[in-house]
Amino acid sequence: MSLPGSPHIAYRGRDLFIEDIALADLARRFGTPLYAYSRAAMLAALAGYQRALAGREHLICYAMKANSNLAVLQTFARAGCGFDIVSGGELERVLAAGGDAAKVVFSGVGKTRAEMARALQAGVACFNVESEGELELLSQVALQLGRTARISLRVNPDVDAKTHPYISTGLKGNKFGVAHETALAVYRRAAALPGIEVAGIDCHIGSQITETGPYLDALDRVLDLVEAVESHGIALQHLDLGGGLGITYTDEQPPDAEALVRAMLARIDARGHGQRKILLEPGRSLVGNAGVLLAEVLYLKPGGSKSFCVVDAAMNDLMRPAMYEAWMGIVPCTQRDEPAQTFDVVGPVCESGDWLGRERHLAVRPGDTLAVLSAGAYGMSMASNYNTRGRAAEVLVSGSEAWMIRERETAAELFRGERLLPG
Numbered sequence: 001m002s003l004p005g006s007p008h009i010a011y012r013g014r015d016l017f018i019e020d021i022a023l024a025d026l027a028r029r030f031g032t033p034l035y036a037y038s039r040a041a042m043l044a045a046l047a048g049y050q051r052a053l054a055g056r057e058h059l060i061c062y063a064m065k066a067n068s069n070l071a072v073l074q075t076f077a078r079a080g081c082g083f084d085i086v087s088g089g090e091l092e093r094v095l096a097a098g099g100d101a102a103k104v105v106f107s108g109v110g111k112t113r114a115e116m117a118r119a120l121q122a123g124v125a126c127f128n129v130e131s132e133g134e135l136e137l138l139s140q141v142a143l144q145l146g147r148t149a150r151i152s153l154r155v156n157p158d159v160d161a162k163t164h165p166y167i168s169t170g171l172k173g174n175k176f177g178v179a180h181e182t183a184l185a186v187y188r189r190a191a192a193l194p195g196i197e198v199a200g201i202d203c204h205i206g207s208q209i210t211e212t213g214p215y216l217d218a219l220d221r222v223l224d225l226v227e228a229v230e231s232h233g234i235a236l237q238h239l240d241l242g243g244g245l246g247i248t249y250t251d252e253q254p255p256d257a258e259a260l261v262r263a264m265l266a267r268i269d270a271r272g273h274g275q276r277k278i279l280l281e282p283g284r285s286l287v288g289n290a291g292v293l294l295a296e297v298l299y300l301k302p303g304g305s306k307s308f309c310v311v312d313a314a315m316n317d318l319m320r321p322a323m324y325e326a327w328m329g330i331v332p333c334t335q336r337d338e339p340a341q342t343f344d345v346v347g348p349v350c351e352s353g354d355w356l357g358r359e360r361h362l363a364v365r366p367g368d369t370l371a372v373l374s375a376g377a378y379g380m381s382m383a384s385n386y387n388t389r390g391r392a393a394e395v396l397v398s399g400s401e402a403w404m405i406r407e408r409e410t411a412a413e414l415f416r417g418e419r420l421l422p423g
């Protein structure tokens with residue numbers, strides 16, 4: 001039986017498999033909480049984008065904040081991807097994973113002078129500039145280093161991505177990007193600055209988007225700007241259309257990546273912009289459905305109004321439910337032939353917000369392993385050490401092989417760097 005999201009995570013009989021390995025076996029071998037990712041699922045998600053872009057000058061920049069494990073980055077780098085980074089730390093990860101700085105675009109509203117300098121020295125492809133202040137500082141930093149910074153302006157097209165307010169980024173009133181009305185003036189300033197070379201235009205309107213319409217609306221607004229900017233003699237080589245494509249957590253039906261990109265390319269061609277290099281910045285849609293979080297059931301706590309299933313994974317391992325009230329599937333790794341009961345699935349952290357799922361029908365006993373589905377994106381990368389809980393281990397699966405790609409954190413590692421007072 002296949003579950004929402006990925007054919008690479010499916011039941012065979014009573015046991016839930018990731019590729020050719022039973023998840024219950026992974027939990028026994030590596031312990032819990034454990035993140036497990038399917039390499040085939042990641043590459044299959046990427047292939048949809050690659051098919052749509054074949055034959056066109058393009059660069060797929062994996063938005064690595066979705067899942068920044070070095071082995072995941074290495075997988076995408078080997079498949080030809082560049083990276084969308086949002087911090088100096090992410091740049092160091094790309095380099096450590098063997099990624100090519102010349103395929104990196106640097107996004108984010110708050111780049112520091114030090115991050116700019118490091119990215120210029122490493123030779124990133126493009127800075128996605130989000131304000132006029134950033135542009136001025138970047139020009140100065142580049143001049144001091146005797147370099148030129150290639151830039152795109154991230155423009156805010158003011159379209160509603162129809163997603164959760166916390167992950168909507170392309171509306172007026174968001175902190176992201178340069179307002180559509182002022183973008184032309186900022187481009188003219190950019191063209192006049194000595195440390196800056198204008199390379200393209202960029203927009204990213206939000207995350208977990210499940211409709212094609214907002215993408216095409218944003219694209220039209222961006223192409224209007226391209227035409228206005230070029231009419232002032234400023235050439236734009238590439239169009240960076242951002243990321244944001246949603247995945248299936250429950251019953252969402254987002255367009256598939258290939259169809260979405262083909263629709264955008266058709267619009268670009270129809271408006272006579274077919275010669276431009278295309279950049280995309282997908283994050284969630286490349287990794288989200290490729291991963292699960294495994295947790296062991298510690299206790300069943302029956303109650304009058306509510307019963308709780310207490311597991312060993314918590315909000316510090318997976319923030320999405322607590323932070324966005326996100327719904328994520330929770331299923332047993334081995335199905336039992338018993339009547340299901342209704343539980344809130346909660347972790348050990350001392351917060352009432354520490355839940356992974358509410359009112360779930362489960363046939364479970366203490367000692368069983370549960371899988372939280374579609375946890376490959378914004379799972380481990382948002383994990384914290386709250387309650388002095390070491391972060392989970394991670395494994396990458398390919399066929400019947402499983403590689404540990406991150407060790408479980410120990411208590412000593414958690415306070416390494418802290419100091420007792422003298423005396």
Ligand SMILES: *Cc1c(COP(=O)(O)O)cnc(C)c1O
Nearest residue numbers: 063107207243244281282283284
């Ligand atoms: C987060 C982010 C992305 C990726 O978003 P997804 O929803 O994960 O695809 C792309 N570009 C920028 C600038 C981002 O901040």
